Amino acid sequence: MPGFELFGAEEQKEVQDVLDNGVLMRYGFDPMRKGHHKALELERDLADRMQSKYAQVVSSGTAALTVALASAGIGSGDEVIMPTFTFVASFEAILSVGAIPILCDIDDTLTLDPRAVKECITDKTKAVMPVHMCGSMADLSALKNICDTHNLVLLEDACQAIGATYAGKPLGSYGDLGCFSFDYVKTVTCGEGGGIITNSEIYADRAHKYQDHGHDHIGSDRGAETHPFLGYNYRLSELHAAVGIAQLRKLDDVLAIQEKNYSILRNALSNIPEVTFRKVPDTGIESYAFLSIFLPTEDLARNTHKALGAHGVDACFYWYDNNWHYYKKWDHLIAQKSLSKLSQEIQTGLQQNNRSFDPSDVWMGRTISCLIKLNWTEEEVTERASKMVEAIKSVLTKSKSVL
C-alpha cells in the first residue's frame, strides 16, 4: 500500500517547481508563482482520476472527513453511523463538527453491514459513513438504498482503498461525498494531506470555502474577500500538493503491482480449505492494498497471527487486539475522555455505543490482514507465500492434534 515506496525524481521535480518560486501557499501571490498552482492541479487530477465533477484537497484525511461532514450540513446533535472497524479518525471527524458517532456492526465485507445500519437509524441520523477498510469496500448499493429511503447523506471513507472500484465507479465517487487520505502510509502520499470528491456543486462550493476560513475566493485580492459563512483552516500547502501530483500519477502502476503481489499470495492460500477470504461485494474490484483472510475460529486466528510473525512474515495485522482500529480498544471514546467539556448532546448520544457488538466480534476475531508492499521482488512474494502457507498449516496441524 505505501506510496512512499515509490518516492523519487518525479516527486522531487514537482516540489522543485514550488521551491523555485517560493510560493508555498495555494492562494494569492499570483505574480510570483510563475503559473504553478499545485493544489489546484492536484484537485483537477483527482477529480479526473476519480470520475467526479469536483475535488477539494485539504491538510489530512481526517480534515477531509471533517470538511465533507461540514459541507453536507452535519453538525450539533446529528447522528452519523460508522463501523466498529475503522481508524479513530472516523469518530474524531464526526465529533469535531459537534455530531455523534454511532457505532454499527460490520459483516464479512469488514465494513458496515446494511442490515445493522437499518437498526442504527433514529430520527437524529443524518449520514452513513462506510469505511472501505484495507483495500476493499462496503455493499454500497444496499447502503445507498437505505440512505435514499431515509434521506441520509452517504459519505464514503476511501482512505485505505484508493483506486478500488464499485459498479464500475472509483470508490468515493458512488456516494454523495468521498474522502481520501494522503498521509505517509497511504497508497498515494504527500506526507500529510487529504482529498474530498463529490458531484454536488453545493457541497463542493461549501468545501472550498469552509477549508479556508469561509473565504469566498472571488476576485484577486484575498484581503478583500468576504465570508459567507464560518469556516476553518484545513488548507493543503503547495509543497504537499506537489508531492501528491507525482504520486497520484503513479496510482495505476501501484494498483497493478498490488494486484500482482496479492494474487500470488491469495493463490497460495487458496489451497488451504480452512482459510477463507473477506467478501468483496458484487461488482466490486479491490485496490489489493491488503489481503484479508478468515481463520475458522478466534483462537486459530490469534495463533496464526503469532505463527506468521515467527515465520518472518511481517506487516500482518490482527485488528481484533489492535489499539487504533477496533472499537474494543476505544476506551477514550466510550469513557468520553475529552480535554474540554463535551456538549450535552454528545455526552448523551455517545452512551448508545456502550454496548457489545457481537456480530463484529465474530468476524474481526477471525480476521488477519496482510499489507501488500510494492517493492517486493517476485521471488520475495513467492517466498512469502510459502512462509504464510507453512505458518498457517503449522497452526492448523497443531490444533487438529489437540482434538
Ligand SMILES: *Cc1c(COP(=O)(O)O)cnc(C)c1O
Ligand atoms: C488514514 C485514515 C484516515 C485519516 O487520514 P489522516 O490523513 O491520517 O488524517 C481516515 N480514515 C481511514 C480509514 C484511514 O485509514
